[in-house]
Amino acid sequence: MRSADDDAHGLTAAYAVDALDGAELRRAEAHVAACADCRRDLADFRATAVRLAYGAARRPGDHVWERVRSAVADVRQVPPIAGAAEPGAGAAPLPPSTGRRRTRIRRPRVRAPWLVAAAALAVALVLGGTVAAMGARMAELRSHTAEVEALLAASDARLRESRVEGTGASATVVASERSDAVMVVVKGLPEAPPGMGYQLWYVEDDGVRPAGMLAESGGMLTGMAHGLGSAREIGITMEAASGADAPSSDPMRVGM
Amino acid sequence: MERVERTGSAGPAGRAEGVVGAEGAAAPDRDGDDLAGPLRRTALGDLDAFAAVYRELSAPVYGLALRVLRDRAQAEEVVQEVFTEVWRLAARHDPRRGGVRPWVLTVAHRRAVDRVRSEQAAAARLAEAGRRTPESSPADAVPDEVEHRMERERVRRCLRRLTEPQRQAVRLTYYTGYTQREAADLLGVPLTTVKGRLRDGLIRLRDCLGVTT
Numbered sequence: 001m002r003s004a005d006d007d008a009h010g011l012t013a014a015y016a017v018d019a020l021d022g023a024e025l026r027r028a029e030a031h032v033a034a035c036a037d038c039r040r041d042l043a044d045f046r047a048t049a050v051r052l053a054y055g056a057a058r059r060p061g062d063h064v065w066e067r068v069r070s071a072v073a074d075v076r077q078v079p080p081i082a083g084a085a086e087p088g089a090g091a092a093p094l095p096p097s098t099g100r101r102r103t104r105i106r107r108p109r110v111r112a113p114w115l116v117a118a119a120a121l122a123v124a125l126v127l128g129g130t131v132a133a134m135g136a137r138m139a140e141l142r143s144h145t146a147e148v149e150a151l152l153a154a155s156d157a158r159l160r161e162s163r164v165e166g167t168g169a170s171a172t173v174v175a176s177e178r179s180d181a182v183m184v185v186v187k188g189l190p191e192a193p194p195g196m197g198y199q200l201w202y203v204e205d206d207g208v209r210p211a212g213m214l215a216e217s218g219g220m221l222t223g224m225a226h227g228l229g230s231a232r233e234i235g236i237t238m239e240a241a242s243g244a245d246a247p248s249s250d251p252m253r254v255g256m
Numbered sequence: 257m258e259r260v261e262r263t264g265s266a267g268p269a270g271r272a273e274g275v276v277g278a279e280g281a282a283a284p285d286r287d288g289d290d291l292a293g294p295l296r297r298t299a300l301g302d303l304d305a306f307a308a309v310y311r312e313l314s315a316p317v318y319g320l321a322l323r324v325l326r327d328r329a330q331a332e333e334v335v336q337e338v339f340t341e342v343w344r345l346a347a348r349h350d351p352r353r354g355g356v357r358p359w360v361l362t363v364a365h366r367r368a369v370d371r372v373r374s375e376q377a378a379a380a381r382l383a384e385a386g387r388r389t390p391e392s393s394p395a396d397a398v399p400d401e402v403e404h405r406m407e408r409e410r411v412r413r414c415l416r417r418l419t420e421p422q423r424q425a426v427r428l429t430y431y432t433g434y435t436q437r438e439a440a441d442l443l444g445v446p447l448t449t450v451k452g453r454l455r456d457g458l459i460r461l462r463d464c465l466g467v468t469t
Contacts, residue, residue: 013455018369019429019436043469046358048462050316052430053361055411057404058319064332065310069303071336072343077301080347 012038016045151181151224164189164236164252171254173234180228182256186214186221186236197241201251202231208251213243232256291356299346306346310339313357315404317364324368324433334371338364354469369433414464422457425450 014020015028032038151157157176164171169188175181184200192198200211200223209229214221214236235251237244291312297305317338321331342360349359415423428439440450461467 011451013458014429014436014451016458017426017430017454018365019434019439019454021373021435021437024437040469043354043358044462044467045458046354046362047467047469048458048465049365049430050355050357050361051407051411051465051467052426052461053316053320053364054404054407055415056319056323056431057315057407058322059315059403060318060332060335064314064318064335065307067332067336068310068339069307071340072306075340075344077299077344078347080299 012041013045016042017049151176151179151183160255162255164254166252171234171236173254173256175228175256177228181224181226182211182228182231182234184214184221184223184225184234184254186254189221189236191216192238192241195241196238197243198236199239199243199247200225201235201237201247202227202229203233203235203251203253204230205232208235208247210243210245213241292351295342295346295349295356298343299349306339306343309342309356309360313342313360314339316357316361319404320361320364321368323431324365324372330371331368334364334367337367365430372433410465414461417464418457418460419453422453422460425453426457426461429454 011020011024011028011031015025015032020028032042151174156178157174159172159174161170161172163169164186167189169186171187172185174183186198189198197216198214198221200214201208202211202225209227209231211225211227211231211234212223214223232255233253234256235247235253237247237249237251239248291309294305294308294312298309314335318331318335321334322328325331325334338360341363349356415426418426424443425436425439428434428442429436434442436450436454437447439454440447443450
């Protein structure tokens with residue numbers, strides 16, 4: 001039962017969750033303004049979105065209220081204006097500076113352009129269907145943000161995605177000789193028993209060297225290590241959580 | 257109305273009393289009713305009334321911003337911006353056009369999404385994309401936050417009732433800040449497919465959550 005109605009509904013739904021931009025956003029605004037049913041739908045969808053927001057609710061620290069309170073002390077309140085309203089918004093009018101997404105809000109901290117380029121490069125290196133997975137992996141690594149950013153920014157940074165030999169797990173390895181760092185993200189390894197953990201090893205022609213433990217976070221294992229030496233592969237073994245000087249079993253290998 | 261009257265001059269810190277009911281039964285979707293009065297008084301410069309509005313809405317605003325931005329400092333900035341706007345524009349809110357909650361949370365969502373889209377930081381942008389279950393998000397890991405537990409559970413239960421593609425469409429747009437076009441590109445499906453999933457998902461959520469406006 002595809003119809004223009006369906007399309008209008010689709011547009012309204014997307015509009016309600018700010019999932020439109022450009023021409024589509026303008027089309028939705030015009031459409032909603034002229035369509036009473038759509039305004040009702042929009043109100044419903046926005047009320048649904050309110051519930052989704054409550055579903056993610058998290059109390060900010062009290063210092064935030066202190067900031068808000070002192071901020072508004074200097075803010076002049078605008079008088080009411082009859083008739084001025086965002087078309088069909090089902091809510092109070094928003095001034096141009098708040099409502100429209102095409103008004104870019106300047107961040108106080110501007111990230112270095114190279115970082116954006118590096119992140120884009122890293123993503124571009126991952127093909128097709130793995131892009132989403134890569135995003136999640138990078139998110140898991142945000143705790144190492146500075147290091148990760150430095151690594152991704154290195155001109156010789158390379159990303160390799162492969163199966164962990166002998167398992168169903170997959171590994172993403174980003175390495176750079178220049179920054180002498182490697183970042184490893186593994187997904188799909190079984191959870192280590194209590195007191196145990198997965199350890200990384202540098203695999204070289206003449207043996208293996210410890211490269212730190214993988215940390216569990218969000219269902220993935222992540223690790224970052226320096227001192228690549230002549231390593232050409234990364235090995236993974238299960239060891240006591242405190243780590244071992246030498247692998248207790250033949251390491252599972254992934255390329256780097 | 258009772259709970260907002262109790263705020264007094266203590267400000268939002270005194271949240272233990274009275275506010276719990278708001279997230280319990282049905283307050284979040286009974287839009288406007290309970291916050292229209294405090295907002296009206298906020299428009300007259302009443303700081304206590306403003307504190308009541310803040311106390312009721314700061315958690316969903318902050319939680320939502322945190323979910324989208326995945327950065328506490330930025331989420332706090334969004335809270336500050338949003339409530340400064342609420343203060344500034346309180347007089348412009350027209351209850352006939354909708355509730356206080358949809359207004360404030362629409363502003364909050366746009367602020368968060370504006371930031372995430374203008375930033376173009378791929379790592380953060382894509383953070384949510386690879387996740388398959390809403391429960392796995394670090395922003396959810398707040399076991400000590402009991403205040404909104406009931407509502408959170410209810411929302412989760414309803415999200416679980418969506419099909420996986422519907423859930424994905426809702427999460428990628430509302431919780432992650434993608435446009436539906438970006439979501440379609442990411443998922444490798446036609447735009448119309450994502451449109452349909454998002455619409456059907458929101459309709460199913462609306463019905464499951466018992467939203468009425």
